[in-house]
Amino acid sequence: MAKRATTGESKRLTDVELELMTILWRLGEGAVSDVIGELPPQRELAYTSVSTILRILETKGVLAARKEGRGHIYVPLLGKSEYEARAVKDVVDRVFQGVPVAMVRQLLDNVELSATDLREVRKLLDRPKGRK
Amino acid sequence: MNLASALSAYTALNVAVVVAVLGLLAVESLRRHASALKLLGFHYWIAGGLAVTALVAAVLPAPQLFEPSASIWSAQEFAGFSPPALEPVSGYMSFGAGATNLDAGSVSRAWIATVLMLLAAGSFRLSRDALALRRIRRQSHCIRRHGRVRIWLNDTVRTPFSYWIPGSAHVVLPSYLLERGDHLRMVLAHELQHHRQRDTVWLYFFRALGWLCALNPFAHLWKRRLGRMQEFACDEALITRRGWSADVYARCLLDVAAREREAAPGFRLSTPLIRFGDPLVLTRRIEMMMQPKRLTFIKPLQMSIVAALLALMTLAAYAAGGWVQDRRVTREQAEAMAERVSANSGFTVVVNDEVLHELNRYAGTPEGREFMRASLQRFEGYRSEVVASLAKHGVPAELAAVPLVESGYQNLDASHNRLSSAGIWQFIPNTALAFGLRVDGQVDDRLDAERLTDAAGRMLRADHLRFTDWQLALMAFNMGAHGLQKAIDTTGSRDPWTLIRAGHEGDRGYLARVHAAVLIAANPGSVAP
Incomplete structure (x- = not known):
């Protein structure tokens, strides 16, 4: 019970999370800057916000991260x-x-x-x- | 600490809270545009003072009604005083279990039940909150850790809030704030300001106070006012010190409050933690933000207001000490007590409202009983001499109870009294001189209990010769024969109680106190622990 809540197995995604996941599903994988590049131009979402959201998705078990250079490349675990x-x-x-x-x-x-x-x-x- | 003194302390605490809240309200309304940060400081100073006073009062022994005596004239007969000795003689002093009236037993049962209920309600709410908080924590993601501060993001929470647990400060932010970087920064600064102001720490004090004084509306009023003041102070700090635009900041507040309204019911903490956009105080907060520069208090003024209010609280709490009467002496019981006195005496004890009131102050409160027990024990050391001396002057033996009221049978020197009265009978210097005692730099005859008792016997005898009534003689003993004569001439009455009710008396309630002491001296069981 306690485990389920944190691993993301039953977790619903918030609106922004879904928005970012949709981009990553389309890209296959990507860094924070790749995701921001795919956002519509009028969408004001700061770099730090996107990075935080992706990190949260990682702790939720929805994404996996792989270190590359100075940043991370995020890969969807959840199809x-x-x-x-x-x-x-x-x-x-x-x-x-x-x-x-x-x-x-x-x-x-x-x-x-x-x-x-x-x-x-x-x-x-x-x-x-x-x-x- | 027995139940009655605990109850007494509890009453005192509640009275202090009432005075504190009234005082704080007065400060707030006298200085309408005062800086919220300063006003919050007042709240915390007073709360701190209350906490310290309560702790000190709990640790220190109860204050004595009289200073301990410097020297006791005849200490050899101390032993062998057993207060309940009179009880078996007749059944009327049924103070213990099974008494007919509002006795200690049923009072304590009612109070124990109340305390248990409070305890149950308090622990229920506490555990419910702890569970809710744990649930929120489990669904949150720590996004930043800086020293002891931890910042969490949560998808389900709609309103940002903060809490403190020893060793770490926490801020929980709803994740939708990530979409508005500017709002996120403002909300975070606001919440951190709460931690900086120690609001999250004081929360525990006020929760404890609210629980402890659950039946006191002033405690809840205080909690509510403080909650608002904390928000006002935060807003003010961010706008005045950081130079934020009140306009932008207010918009952020409104946005968060609007999000809160969308919140699914059932996921809230029962008592507000320190929360950001509480819709209840929103309008007032925005009004406050739009006001021009707020007035402050200079430090000395602030400190003297705090000191005055704390002194007032202590005084009120101290005055409330005698309110709790855990045993009530009824009129019937008092009359039965009186029968034991009057049977073989020239002094008739009256039982009226005044006497009953004083009797209950001595026999009905734990402090009064303790004082009387100690006094009666000292009286044993003097008894034979005092009774013999009074008899020599034809004064009823019952009036040996007068020093119980005067000094508690403590041989006090002149330094204990602002009128410089001294001795067990508390003669002022002039009276002592008039009755042939020597009072000067070298010798104070008043501290010789034998000589002073002889003088008191003569004085009472003289007053009785003049007024031909022992009650009037007692009044004259306290207020002076001249004063009493004037009172009689003014009112045209020689009834002592008529005179007293018309406001002619020396020390307030003196005659009634003497009556109560006479009753207690004849029934020491009435002040048994």
């Missing part, structure tokens, strides 16, 4: 789809009281889906069982 899966499960648990159908209904009712999207969904549903 994008792994995080997405966890986030969806979390939403189902917290918002839909663990009833996935309720979420799907909301999704279909309230989110605009194109014909292609719906075809994709059907294909996923028809997939053989035993696989995710």
Whole structure:
């Protein structure tokens, strides 16, 4: 119990953390300056802030750091789809009281889906069982 | 320390807190635009004074009502005084367990129950806070360590706060602040200023005080006022000393407070730690920031205000010492006590409200009982001589109780009294001279208890001859025959209690005190521990 809270296994990411992780997922790996370079120009996030956030993500077990020159190169340990899966499960648990159908209904009712999207969904549903 | 004296000390503490809060409020309102940093200093000085006084009072023995005597004339008969000897004779002095009225037993049970409840509530809150704090700590990431200061970031906390534990100072910041570097710097400086002001250390004192005086609204008022003052002082320090723009700083405050409002309920500490953007005081804080330069106090003025307030607190606490009456003597009990006296005496004891009040001051409070017990023990050394001497002059033996009130049967020299009265009967020099005693640089006959008692017997006899009433004679003994005669002429009454109620008496409550002492001397069991 005590362990889980610190290792990041069940940890949700904050908005900024997710923002930075999205960049790192796209880059594969990167230093603080690489991450800042990918931020939109109007985003005012100081170098020290980014560095702090990345270090926190490292202690959360989401990133691994490797020393290179004077700085660190950060590598995601948590995959994008792994995080997405966890986030969806979390939403189902917290918002839909663990009833996935309720979420799907909301999704279909309230989110605009194109014909292609719906075809994709059907294909996923028809997939053989035993696989995710 | 028995229960009653603990209770007495507790009352004194509460009274001191009331005086402290009223004094601090007065200082704040007299100097409306005073610097918050200075006012905070007042709070801490007074709190420190209170803590020191409480500690000293707890360590030192209870103050004596009279100075210990320099020399005791006849010390050979000290032993063999057993106060409860009279108790078995009749059942009326039922002070102990099983008494009918508000007795010590039921009072103490009620108090023990209250204390247990306070203890339970206090430890519950303390452990709840400790748990919540541990939870926050476990989810936080230390981002900086500098000496004893540690700075943490936390995703769940919405309001920055600080706390201190012996050896280390902590600041916990919500992680959203990372997105606003300027706000982060301000909030951090603010929180560090709390540590610098020692607010986080004083927090423990005020929590303890709030718990200890849980039933005292003034203790809570103090805690609340102080909490605000700490914030005002921090704001002021950052704006005036660091030259921050009040405008920018206020915006930062508002932003943090707005974030706090979004906070999910249920993740808060029950008692506020030192927190940054408390929405409750936000408006006032911003108003304070926008005010022009604040007035300060010069050091001597500040110190004299603190000293005066501390003196007032001590006085009030001391005056409150006799408030706790752990045994109440009822009128019936007092009347039963009186029956033991009047049966074989020319002096009739009256039991009225005044006498009952004084009786309860002596027999109803731990301090009073202790004083009376010691006095009665000294009285044993003088008893035979004093009674014989009074009898020689035809004075009722009961009036041997007068020195109990005058000196507690201590042979005090003139230095103990501002009127230079001395001896067990506390004669002033003029009276002593009038009754043929020698009082000069070499000899003070008043310290010869035998001679002084003889003079007292003659004086009481003379007063009785003049006023033909022992109660009036006692009043004359205290205020002088001339003064009493004037009082009788003015009021047209010869009833001593009518005179007293009209304000004609020497020492306040003197006659009632003598009555109470007579009752106690005849019933020493009433002042048993």
